[in-house]
Amino acid sequence: MIRKPLDDVTVIDVSSYVSASFGTMILANLGAEVIKVERPEAGDPARSAGPPFIDGESPYFMSVNYGKRSIELDLKSDEGLSILRELVADADAFVENFRPGTAERLGIDYESLAEVNESLLYCSVSAFGEDGPWTDRPGYDLLIQGMSGLMSVTGEPDRPPVKAGVPVSDLVTGSWVAQGVLAGLYERERSGEGDRIELAMYDAILPYLTKHAGAVFAGESPERMGSRDPVIAPYQVFEAADGYLAVGIGSQKLWTEFCAAIDRADLATDDRFETNPDRVDHMDELEAELEATFRERPVEEWVSLLSDEHGLPVGPINDVADALENEHVEARGLLTEVDHPTAGDVPVVEHPLRFDRLESGFDDHAPVLGEDTRELLAERGYDDEEIESLAADRVIGSVDRSADRNSGEES
Known part of the structure; x- marks a missing residue:
């Protein structure tokens, strides 16, 4: 046994x-x-x-x-x-x-x-x-x-x-x-x-405070940011046509691929969003640009396009029942x-x-x-x-x- x-x-x-x-x-x-x-x-x-x-x-x-x-x-x-x-x-x-x-x-x-x-x-x-x-x-x-x-x-x-x-x-x-x-x-x-x-x-x-403790040690005062991340962007929840998406673009390579996949190549060459520090410094503008794009399609279409077809870290915001009862579980x-x-x-x-x-x-x-x-x-x-x-x-x-x-x- x-x-x-x-x-x-x-x-x-x-x-x-x-x-x-x-x-x-x-x-x-x-x-x-x-x-x-x-x-x-x-x-x-x-x-x-x-x-x-x-x-x-x-x-x-x-x-x-x-x-x-x-x-x-x-x-x-x-x-x-x-x-x-x-x-x-x-x-x-x-x-x-x-x-x-x-x-x-x-x-x-x-x-x-x-x-x-x-x-x-x-x-x-x-x-x-x-x-x-x-x-x-x-x-x-x-x-x-x-x-x-x-x-x-x-x-x-x-x-x-x-x-x-x-x-x-x-x-x-x-x-x-x-x-x-x-x-x-x-x-x-x-x-x-x-x-x-x-x-x-x-x-x-x-x-478990990790990055927030690190910010204090660097002389900063962490604050509430909703679903945003203090050191990575875009790394947050966005509203789609019929619900919400979690989008975690954690590297420069992913950023370039992401912009191409959502048909927004202009964002990859925008000076405000060129590097991750740039994107962190301009989160408000970045959020406005991406939210306008994401609202054009429903969640399921975005997940199929970005996660299934392009292998990008994008997923739906499930409720607890959906998280427990699905084909993957x-x-x-x-x-x-x-x-x-x-x-x-x-x-x-x-x-x-x-x-x-x-x-x-x-x-x-x-x-x-x-x-x-x-x-x-x-x-x-x-x-x-x-x-x-x-x-x-x-x-x-x-x-x-x-x-x-x-x-x-x-x-």
Whole structure:
């Protein structure tokens, strides 16, 4: 059987919401067993994110938790803490996104858990990190987008700042989580030692400022430019006869070919647009010239002419449904389905890494709250009577969910 890269890796995920959860989902996609620890009866607050809901389940929660197992544990109880330590003893990595100091108060900080697993990789995620004057501030994606400068360069120049349409600082942070754990696993193969990885959402987004940070370092003040790019032109959205086009002309060679393809050879010899710096300096005039041309034809005709016939980087502005449901997505298998115990067949957006020798991908749905509690405890030697006792004492949540699921699968 073809294996996945992280088949023998176990990750304990006590995080909530999106940032760290997205990172552990990347690891699950690569084959890791990710055990999501949730509060009994309440679970991850992201479970209530909606509407919409599918049979009571949040699609948003699902989108960052595919392929995980769920156990409900009261970490404020001695019994719950003991079970967590049992899980950690067999794990490779532990991921949390409490506010600084919370893990220590619960007794699940790195030093405490390293006592039961000295080779543990422990990843802590917070809004602003564990030192500095902002360390005690709470933070969500919106705040990080605003405070990091990202919103100051997103939107139209004469309009208020806007956030990106997706929770970009959450998702970027999650990618750093996965990179950090993978780097730690690689290093542990050499040293045999565990380590602690500390990650702040604010820190995670700053490297992505790239050209805008570079402009500040050069003494400039980046501003909102709509879809324009500050250093390349034309590199923006233009209005066609029936919609909008993304046009990315990123080199002088492409510029010459582009002008010929749209039958505007005059632009290639215009002094205002001769070089890329010239075009950047005269964006307003360039936009007016190109917009007048693009409005002469519908989007589909422009894409066919420029992208399909001339190989130029031009494409339509799709809505989300169009982006997910098209012949290219189908051909590359980017949408799959998993069977959910209450929601039925649920579409899943697959992750982009493809290996020649190995597999990746989601084999299972996002878990129902506590779905795997009974099974995970049984795997560690708890009998039915002990499990029922833990449920009665509210150390764990209901143990009926996994039984109901298995019953449904057998019928």
